[in-house]
Amino acid sequence: MTEIPVALTVTLSVGTAAAVALALLLARSMREARRLRQRSATAEKELQDALRHQAALSARTQAVEAEVRHLAANRVPDLAASLAHPHVPVRGLLDPGFRGTELDRSLTAVMDQVVDAVTKERLRMDGAAQSAMRGSTTTIQALLYQLQSKLQAMQERYDDPFVAEDLLTADFLNEQALRRIQATAIVCGAWPGLTRQDSHLGDMVLGAMSRLVGYERVQVTNQLRDPLGVVARAVEPVVVALAELIANALHYSHPELPVAVTIQQGNRGASIIVDDAGVGMHAEEMERAQRLMSGQDPMLLTELGDPPRTGFASVGQLVRQYGFAASVEASPYGGVRAIVHIPGEPLLTLMDVEKQPMSPMTPPPRGSSSGAPPIPPALPGDTTSQRPPRQPEPAPAHGETVQLGTVPERPAADTTATTGTAPSPDRVPAPDGDLPRRRRRRAVPEAALDQPFGGAAEAPPQPRTQPAAPSAPPAQSSPEESAERWAAFQRGTASGRAAADEGADDWPHPSQGRHAAPPHAADPHADPRSAEGNPQE
Numbered sequence: 457m458t459e460i461p462v463a464l465t466v467t468l469s470v471g472t473a474a475a476v477a478l479a480l481l482l483a484r485s486m487r488e489a490r491r492l493r494q495r496s497a498t499a500e501k502e503l504q505d506a507l508r509h510q511a512a513l514s515a516r517t518q519a520v521e522a523e524v525r526h527l528a529a530n531r532v533p534d535l536a537a538s539l540a541h542p543h544v545p546v547r548g549l550l551d552p553g554f555r556g557t558e559l560d561r562s563l564t565a566v567m568d569q570v571v572d573a574v575t576k577e578r579l580r581m582d583g584a585a586q587s588a589m590r591g592s593t594t595t596i597q598a599l600l601y602q603l604q605s606k607l608q609a610m611q612e613r614y615d616d617p618f619v620a621e622d623l624l625t626a627d628f629l630n631e632q633a634l635r636r637i638q639a640t641a642i643v644c645g646a647w648p649g650l651t652r653q654d655s656h657l658g659d660m661v662l663g664a665m666s667r668l669v670g671y672e673r674v675q676v677t678n679q680l681r682d683p684l685g686v687v688a689r690a691v692e693p694v695v696v697a698l699a700e701l702i703a704n705a706l707h708y709s710h711p712e713l714p715v716a717v718t719i720q721q722g723n724r725g726a727s728i729i730v731d732d733a734g735v736g737m738h739a740e741e742m743e744r745a746q747r748l749m750s751g752q753d754p755m756l757l758t759e760l761g762d763p764p765r766t767g768f769a770s771v772g773q774l775v776r777q778y779g780f781a782a783s784v785e786a787s788p789y790g791g792v793r794a795i796v797h798i799p800g801e802p803l804l805t806l807m808d809v810e811k812q813p814m815s816p817m818t819p820p821p822r823g824s825s826s827g828a829p830p831i832p833p834a835l836p837g838d839t840t841s842q843r844p845p846r847q848p849e850p851a852p853a854h855g856e857t858v859q860l861g862t863v864p865e866r867p868a869a870d871t872t873a874t875t876g877t878a879p880s881p882d883r884v885p886a887p888d889g890d891l892p893r894r895r896r897r898r899a900v901p902e903a904a905l906d907q908p909f910g911g912a913a914e915a916p917p918q919p920r921t922q923p924a925a926p927s928a929p930p931a932q933s934s935p936e937e938s939a940e941r942w943a944a945f946q947r948g949t950a951s952g953r954a955a956a957d958e959g960a961d962d963w964p965h966p967s968q969g970r971h972a973a974p975p976h977a978a979d980p981h982a983d984p985r986s987a988e989g990n991p992q993e
Contacts, residue, residue, distance in 0.1 A: 519551050520559060526550040527563055535567055539574055540758060543740075582756045586644040589757075593641035597649050600634040620945065635667050635699060639770040642696065643755070648774075652691040656807055657684050657719055657726060657798075658818040660691060664698035665717075670706045677718045680821040683814070684726050685807035686798060693774040694798065697782060700767040701730050701794040709734030709791060716789075725800040733789035745784050751776030779803060816940075 526547075534546040554560050607627045614620065638649060655663075658678050665671040686694055705715045709732040716731040737745065747753055751772035760769055771782050780798045787793035798804055814820070 523550055585757055590644040590646045593637050594646055597637050603630055631667050639766045642770040642773050643766045648692040650692045653688050654685050655691045656814045659815050660695050662818050664695045667699045668703050674715045676819050678819040678821050680721045683807040683809050685805050687805055690778045690803045693778045697771045697774050700771055705730050705732035726798050728796045730794040731787045731789055732791035734791040736791050748772045749782045
């Protein structure tokens, strides 16, 4: 048997040991490499996640910056505009993904703070403006009331028709200015400025009409069953509200269309309905008017337009302060119907017609016991008299002045018995409650001046420039007598003009020939106007 050499055995042993060691080292290296590859993959994944997160953060940051820029550039201006004009929409978030997040809540808090700050500043500025306007309008209103009192005193003092015409025009213009100043003052928080006594509801409607241009277009229907009146503290506020509503009806309807005003009595109060056939109002305008007239929401001057429209706003202020109600709706005539409701419990009262009768120019209530038909008020532009025709009256003598607004208190027989002289044929007493007619002056022939009249020679007329003899001062008339006199003067103006025109048709007089001079040519200093204040042809 061949023996293996020792050297070969040793070599094989060493080789085997080396192979085992190498195998172990190889296995360890493979495990390390595998672990390194895993760590590398994990690191690469983490790197990718980090890159993606960084990109997301960058995008979110850009989105937040865009939302902030959108807030400053668009949302805040829209919010400021919506505070002045509620119909302006306010844009929301630029990215809907932020809805409900902390960013959304933070931006909403910023907008709420902007609203609060802007509202407080607007209220402060508007309050300062209203305070300044209230002080100015109150002073102007007091001055206009003083001017009105002066004009009324002049109307009671002077009876000249030319002066009367100018005073009436000035008084009406003063009334226009006073109405606008009064409405502005009420909007700014002032009270109406007048305290009146308990007044008939029909008289109040007539008083509201008298403050307006175009009042002749207003047709009043009185359907009251009882003589209802308004308590003193609410008379002027209700008149102001009615004047504003009727003024709107007159302004927004055709000048030839009438405005119907109806006074109705209900179980829980009285209502005054104003109907016009004008242009009407859109739904949005109707809603805004109703909101202003309700008096519930706070009102700012900046919300009334430029120039401010104070009509509905002043009505709303009065409604909130005095307790009556006002509303608007579509009219069956195609325009707008405005309703003023006066509750019966705190504001209405029954009037004593014996102690305080209604104005003769007010349409009587439906339940009136008077059998005579009502006399409608004389309207500007009427050329026909609304009274029954009267017998023609002799014209006054040349140079004589007829006192307007005076009604004879005693018949002519009493005057004859007292003074012992017959009444002048140039003056004929007028019926009760009416005015004497003023005739156009005519030139009197010289031959007629030399002829005796009634058995005695008539004195020649005094020239116009000669001052009249001093007489006793006229007796002071009461306000009721003055009001009645001026109301009768307005009614008698139309009939006086018609009578004067009829008198002009008689010129020239037969004794003057065809080429006689007109009446005003006889006196070089005569007024070129007629007795009624109209330019002569």
